[in-house]
Amino acid sequence: MNSAEPWADPERVGRYRARVFAERDRLRAAFTDPGAQQRRVLADLLAFNADTAYGRAHDFARVRTLDDWRKAVPVQDYSALAPWIERAAAGEDNVLTADRPALFFTSSGTTGSRKKIPVTRRFMHTTFFPFYYAAWAPLITHFPDVLARPDAVLNLKHDPLTTPPTTASGKPHVGASQADFGTRFGEPLSAEPGTHAPWATLPTPLAPDAHLDKMYLRLRMAVESDIRCIIGINPAMVAALPYQLNLWWPRILKDIRDGTLDGRPGLLPNPERVVELQQLTRCHATIRPAHIWPHMRALFCWTTGLASLYLPRLREEFGPGVALLPAPVAASEGPVGVALDRHRSAGSLVVSASVYEFADADRDLTPDTPTLRPDELEPGRDYHTVFSHVGGLYRYAVGDVVRVVDHEDGVPRLEYTGRSTLSNVAGERLRDAHVLRALTTALTAGGLELRNAACRVSRDERGTPAYEFALAPHTPWTDDETERFTARLDRALGQESPGYRRARADRRLGAPSALRLPADAFLRDWQESVAGGIRPTQVKDRLFRQDPAQWRRLTGRTPQ
Structure with missing residues (x-):
């Protein structure tokens, strides 16, 4: 966020719109020859970083083609690059990149570890900012009123820090939503919609890890505004908002009536708004965002996976009529796809950002795994994502699996299907995508709906493993519906995964079971995680939950 350029300035809004549309148009222009774009990105990262410690060790100066690149650098994950990254984080120059990291992004928390992702000025300007601006084009094209006022957008992920944690060399180590791109990278237009709302910088100081208190204060203040759009990125944050409204409703009403912030002076009393809100309470047993913000237009978040x-x-x-716009297919380490239209789930490959390679998701990734170019991808198939960019990540397996939806404008459109991590106690080799597709098949066949789901491997009295599913139905299921659903799920898992089908046939794996939970079980679990000090952006939907303590907290049962 750059406080010198507030969203209330119409001239600033005009320049922002122009930048967004220009980056979208440049990306579309790159689609006319994606192969040339990929060669250009490779040549640029090689030339720029050839004389780094990593570049010399892998003979960047001799690389000319993608085949040369595959021979020079192995496919690698974070652990393989970690020694090089730690040298850079300790302050050593010219390790992975020719320019010094300005900061380090922390990982989003999917794997539970706190990675240090080097972020350089060159990376931001050549890889990050072009896709970052283009990602907002569908929103501001079709819903321009979200830019009409600074308080028209509730940006749930915006979380600036006064004193960020640092690496050994003193560089900030923060999430992307906590970085000040305007100041650090000279990008005054980079502040997202909603980052100049009255609640963007809270008027009362709070501890850095008081995440629920921050969420309460922002929501309490936003209830007084006419919100048109919610930006969440992580859909679990968006799902938590209606739950929090009802959880905190009496507290919110009291604060608005008294002009307080969680009981502390800070704002003017607003009795007129309280009268409106109390009328809603008399009319509705459950308060919904639609009641409070009747002019809501769009939700911007990831739309795949468990969401x-x-x-x-x-x-x-x-x-009614609120649009779902998909956030980019991206990680802290770099972008993969960005939606340039209103497709519900997929984004076009950002061919100008990184050198992209893909590998069959049903095969294990190894340093010498054969990879495919973007033009070799097939619709309907799942792939591991591997990318290389000028920011110092080379043939980096990010751990995400994407599915090719189709090809549009000459490039594949991709949707995120889950992590590449396998659940594999009996040779079943289940991935997130297998289970999610099986859940969808089993639900659709019975006309059933879920608010969320998770699973773990349990064992019966003979020690035979089997999958136990924790399910939060949208409306209550009967015992018969549950039994029939579980049988369909078993069949669907076998259709998605040959390993699962063989393990079931050989009786190495028992039949799955289903545990019905209250409708708000996953929301309560999410709330408890945030209350425990985890940033809301990092508390994501997680399908496989093998940790006994986490399972007990979610279900109230001790796992077998």
């Missing part, structure tokens, strides 16, 4: 199970119903909480 695909609950977003259709969740959207209704925010109002």
